[in-house]
Amino acid sequence: MKVPLSQIAHTRSGDKGDTANIGVIAYDAKNYPTLVREVTASRVKAFFGTMVIGDVVRYELPNLGALNFLLHQSLGGGGTVSLRVDTQGKTFGAALLRMEVEIDG
Amino acid sequence: MIRIANGQGFWGDWLEAPVRLVEQGPIDYLILDYLAEITMSILQKQKQEDPALGYARDFPPLIGRIAKRLRERNIKVIANAGGVNPVACAQQVLKIAPGLKVAVVLGDDVYGRLDEFLAKGYEMRDMDTGEPIATIRDRIQSANAYIGAFPLAEALATGANVVIAGRSTDTALALAPMVHEFGWGATDWDKLAAGTIAGHIVECGAQCTGGNCQVDWQNIPDMANVGYPIIEAEPDASFTITKHAGTGGRVHSDVVKEQLLYELGDPRNYITPDCIADFTSIHLDDTGPDRVRVSGIRGRERPPTLKLSISYANGWKAIGTLVYSWPQALAKAKAADRIVRQRLADLGLTFEEIYTEFLGVNACHGPVAQPMADYPEVQLRIGVRGQDRKAVDRFTRELIPLVLNGPPSATGFGDGRPPVREIVAYWSALVPRDEIQTRVEVFA
Numbered sequence: 001m002k003v004p005l006s007q008i009a010h011t012r013s014g015d016k017g018d019t020a021n022i023g024v025i026a027y028d029a030k031n032y033p034t035l036v037r038e039v040t041a042s043r044v045k046a047f048f049g050t051m052v053i054g055d056v057v058r059y060e061l062p063n064l065g066a067l068n069f070l071l072h073q074s075l076g077g078g079g080t081v082s083l084r085v086d087t088q089g090k091t092f093g094a095a096l097l098r099m100e101v102e103i104d105g
Numbered sequence: 106m107i108r109i110a111n112g113q114g115f116w117g118d119w120l121e122a123p124v125r126l127v128e129q130g131p132i133d134y135l136i137l138d139y140l141a142e143i144t145m146s147i148l149q150k151q152k153q154e155d156p157a158l159g160y161a162r163d164f165p166p167l168i169g170r171i172a173k174r175l176r177e178r179n180i181k182v183i184a185n186a187g188g189v190n191p192v193a194c195a196q197q198v199l200k201i202a203p204g205l206k207v208a209v210v211l212g213d214d215v216y217g218r219l220d221e222f223l224a225k226g227y228e229m230r231d232m233d234t235g236e237p238i239a240t241i242r243d244r245i246q247s248a249n250a251y252i253g254a255f256p257l258a259e260a261l262a263t264g265a266n267v268v269i270a271g272r273s274t275d276t277a278l279a280l281a282p283m284v285h286e287f288g289w290g291a292t293d294w295d296k297l298a299a300g301t302i303a304g305h306i307v308e309c310g311a312q313c314t315g316g317n318c319q320v321d322w323q324n325i326p327d328m329a330n331v332g333y334p335i336i337e338a339e340p341d342a343s344f345t346i347t348k349h350a351g352t353g354g355r356v357h358s359d360v361v362k363e364q365l366l367y368e369l370g371d372p373r374n375y376i377t378p379d380c381i382a383d384f385t386s387i388h389l390d391d392t393g394p395d396r397v398r399v400s401g402i403r404g405r406e407r408p409p410t411l412k413l414s415i416s417y418a419n420g421w422k423a424i425g426t427l428v429y430s431w432p433q434a435l436a437k438a439k440a441a442d443r444i445v446r447q448r449l450a451d452l453g454l455t456f457e458e459i460y461t462e463f464l465g466v467n468a469c470h471g472p473v474a475q476p477m478a479d480y481p482e483v484q485l486r487i488g489v490r491g492q493d494r495k496a497v498d499r500f501t502r503e504l505i506p507l508v509l510n511g512p513p514s515a516t517g518f519g520d521g522r523p524p525v526r527e528i529v530a531y532w533s534a535l536v537p538r539d540e541i542q543t544r545v546e547v548f549a
Contacts, residue, residue, distance in 0.1 A: 010319040010359070014368040017233050017531065023366020025359070027320075051471040059372050061385050064362050068369050076460060080143050080528050083424060083460035083488030084468070091469040093319075098473060 002100045009035060011093030018078035019054075019070050020089030022096055026065040031103070035067055036060065038101040044069050047099050048092075107286050109279055109303075109336040113137040113184075114310030116144055116161050122310060122333045123167055127174045130349035132335060135171075136278040137184035138308055139164065145272060146416030146529040148188035149216065149247035159190030160269075165197040168267060172202035175266055183257055183278050187269040189214055189247060194269050195548045205549070208265035210256045212543035213272045215413065215536075216248045222536055229413065229534035238534060244417040246529060250536070251412045253378030254300070255291060256543040257281035263547050272414055274377055276304030279336060287340045298382035298404025299342035301375070305382075306346055306364050306399070307334040313346060313364040315354030320363070327353025332395075343400040345392065356395040378411055378538075380404040410535040419530035420457065421497040422490035425504040426464075428517030430482045437512035438463050438485040444511055445487055445503050454499055456491040484517065490528060497525050 005011075005024070008031045013022040024039055026032045045056040054072030061068060075089055076082035086092075110132040112123025116139040126132055139161040152159030164186035168175075175182065187194045187209065195207040215222070219242070222229060229238040238245075249272035258281045260268040268281075280300035283289060289296045306313050313334050315325040332352025337345040346356055365384060369375070372384035381404060388401035429437040442461045449459070462468035464484035466476070489500045501522040508515045 010363065012317070012319070012363040012367050016368060016370060019233075021366075021369055023363065023369065025362045025366065027359075047473065049472045051473070061366075061372050063385055063387055064365060064389070066362060066366055068366055068372055070370065076458075079531055081419065081422075081490070081530055083422060083458060083490060085462055085464060085486060086469050090317075095470040095473045098475075 002102055004097060005039065005099045005101050006097035008101065008103065011096055013089050013091070013093035015075055015078060015088040018075050019072050020074045020092045022069045022071065022093045024067045024069065024096065029065040032062060032065040034101065034103055039067060039099065041069065043099070044071070044096070047096065048074070107134065107282060107338050108132045109134040109136060109282050109338060111136050111138065111279070111307040111310055111334055113139060114308065114312065115139070115141055116163065118310055120163070120167070124170055125352070126333055126349070127171050127178070127180055129352060132180055134282040135180055135182045137164070137182065137186060138275045138278060139184060139186045140188065140272060142414060142531045143416055143529050145189060145247040145249055145414060148190070152190050157193050160188040160194035161186040164194060165201045168198050168205070169201040172205060175205070181261060181266060181268070181282070183261070183268045183281055185270045185273045185278065187271045189216070189249070189271065191269045191271050192546070198267060198269070199548055205266045206264060207267045207269060207548045208260035208263045209546045209548065210252065210260050210268065210270040210273065210543055211546060212256070212541060213249045213252045213270070215250055215541070216245070219245065219248055222540070227536050229536065232412070232533045232535065238415070238532070241417045241532060244419070246416045246418060248413055248415045250541045251378055251414060252541065252543055253277045254280035254284050254297070255379070256545065258284040260545045261285040263545060265547060275308035276301045276377055277379065279304030279307060280379060283338050292406070294380050294404035294406060295402060296342040297380040299344065299402040300338070301377050301380060301382045301404070302384065302387060302402055303336045303338065303344050303399065305375070306361060307336060309364065309367060310334065311354060312367060313361055314348050314356050315360060318355070318360050318363060320359040325355045329353060342402065343398065346397045346399065347395055356397055358389040358391050358397050361389060361397045361399070376408055378407060380407050409538055411538050411541050413534045413536060415532040415534060416529050417532060419528045420490055420492040421494045421525055422488060422528050423497050423501045423523050423525045424486060424488035425501060425523040426484050426486045426517065427504055427507060427515050428482055428484045429512065430514045430516070432479060434480045434483040435463060435466055437514065438483045440512045441485055441507050441515070442487060444507065448503055449500060452499065454496040456489045456496060458490050460488045462486045494525060501525060
């Protein structure tokens, strides 16, 4: 069954220069393996399409039931250089909540 | 156990937060984080214009508001409010709140030492791009080394009521009282990592007490009176995140997890001047209402280098907006964008970038956003940047005329043409740790 990521996880995003980061956290630790299987770096890269010029790198934090994504070259230069309204990627995490993930049952 | 409260997540955070932290319950230390990456350059410019400035000007008046409480309750303040002029900051604090003892940590400002570093062969390549610093040498506006908790702990050891630093790390502000009170050593990596992670959790103020929280956000109570975070730190390096009783907001493991992930890079290698902290070792327990206990943290040896925060001038930018209403709001905004771009091109103006967003449509989420058939209204937002200030200034005159000479039903131009702002960009580089020798001076 496919559901939006928002059903099983919450997110927070921010920036380091021209790199946005998105933390994806399972509401229930039992869904962490689903996150690991479904929310891969390549899927996140494809999901954001033209918004992310560089690579997407994923890190795992099983102790928190969470994944951390770095989206390189995604903020129009970042910080003070960027001309975007969301220069710090504050809303990237919210965007990812739409991603469809396959869950059991 | 000691209580360390953070009353300021950045310069511009809620002015009432630190005042309430000292008035609404027990704390031992009040920490205040004022410095973002580009703040130092703003302060450097202020100092060049007036040698008595160059620090966070909100800080001395705040100390004036809370000085009586600080003395009554023996609360110590640690702040990186000093910017590029910590001594002037201390003098202003003493002018407003005489009778306090103020310790200043010096030695982070290396603006005047860059040529010395280059002569020693430190290339100071940008940590993101790998470019050598020579490419921006003549445009540098400030340069500071991030300093850790030990210089701050040394300042606390003087018995000062207020410790003022320049570019200390955010996490060092929280770790310093633990080092000072518990006598932790410079190689107690696990303990230093725990204090560092405590600092990371509270460094953005209310972001760990219910602010910017996705989980059940509508039901987080009384956000108008949100409590700012308090670390209850134990000598064994476990700690509890909480807030004052009776304040709004929420402290829960879900909230703390969001903040742990905020602006995180590689979770196993969270590098600070004090240690390398491992975020995959963190254990969280909800131990009561608005109480999260954090334990199990591991750390590793600190790196042999310190990071420099360097700012440099990188051209000019301006961003202007107009609002178009239904019907066909998006089509009108797109037509207006095309007209502006054509007029700029016809003037022979070139920019490093012209960037257009349609607020209400896709500015935040780009291609991920779900389109609508016909938007009630759309804000056109066009930004330009480049090295030629005159070209950027000319752009700022191209938006308002569209109200009369472009697509219909444009509004929202009440603030006039947008300002031209200098772009101060950020450069980070490494130098050997031994090059940075801090010292503490006491003022009373």
